[in-house]
Amino acid sequence: MVALPARQLQLLVLPDYLLPLSWIHPTIFHALSNSWNHIIKSRRWRMPRIQAPKGYYTATEVKQILNISDSMIRRHVEKGLITYTTPPNRKQGFYLKKDVDKLRNDLETFLNLEDEIETTVFTTATQADIPACVALNRELFTASVDTDDNTLIQKWTSWIRKNPEVVHVLKANNEVLGIATIIPFRPGSTKYEKVMHSDTSILLGDVDIEEEDIEEYRAGHKVQLYIAEIGIKPSLDKELRRRYGAKLISSFMNTIVDLGTRGVIIDSMTSVGATKSGIKLLQHFGFSEVLFPRTDTQMFSIDMKQSGAPIIQAYREALHNFNHEQN
DSSP, X not given: OOOOOHHHXXXXXXXXXXXXXXXSOHHHHHHHHHHHHHHHHHXXXXXOOOOOOTTEEOHHHHHHHHTOXXXXXXXXXHTTSSOEEOOTTOSSOEEEHHXXXXXXXXXXXXXXXXXXXXXXXXEEOOGGGHHHHHHHHHHHOOOSSOOOHHHHHHHHHXXXXXXXXXXXXXXXXXXXXXXXXXXEEOTTXXXXXXXXXXXXXXXXXXXXXXXXXXXXXXXXOEEEEEEEEEEEOTTSOHHHHHXXXXXXXXXXXXXXXXXXXXXXXXXXXXXXEOSHHHHHHXXXXXXXXXXXXXXXXXXXXXXXXXXXXXXXXXXXHHHHHHHHHHX
């Protein structure tokens, strides 16, 4: 009588009508084992897949379509993004097809936008960018003084010649899509005061800002900053404007903090809120509205020494670290 190893006894599952294992010759045993395992696998292979009702997907299909895990599917269901339904007399639930398809389209749109955003560059404007900067300003603002483009281009070019960091642009495929213009004046500048009391469209010629009015950024040098504009091309798609705007604002904040790392002392920072979105943006930065004689203009300023706004705290820390390294 042949004694079979315990491992083989554990692996083999045979019907009751087969002979007792102790009577089976090893050769026959292996043949039966392979045959039975093949039968089991074949039966499993032939098991019908669960079919979703019309207008629904199974969980497996949702995971394949959205390329997400089971836990992410549950989160989408909890947030109300995907409707989950269990039909009567069924244990298996299904996911509404139109919700899944909409989410897939939204994700594809989002990923396409992310690809576009990643190709953008925030940089200082060059002389070659100035005509596009002037054109963008004509889209963003109206001017009470009709200054021709050539005059404006020459003026803006003189600004960046004096201080290359006056104008920053957000570009994609070499096209100017966004702009942030920060004009540094010396403390107590009479031209600065004139700017404060002018129309908000000073960039288009309402106030004659000359090259000598603009200060350079130097370590230990005090400046008054006037945030003249932060804008995105109005003709862009709404979602693109939102995403480009977020990158423009984030990059602008880094620019302010960078001045601290270089030891530039910002004595004050002021701007004018010309639109509702502009006012909300200034308040988000930590600016507070200040009294102003003109009723048609809202002026905002930020306390560089006391403000608890994250951008100002980061700037003060950077300036402190610079001064500490110098001592």
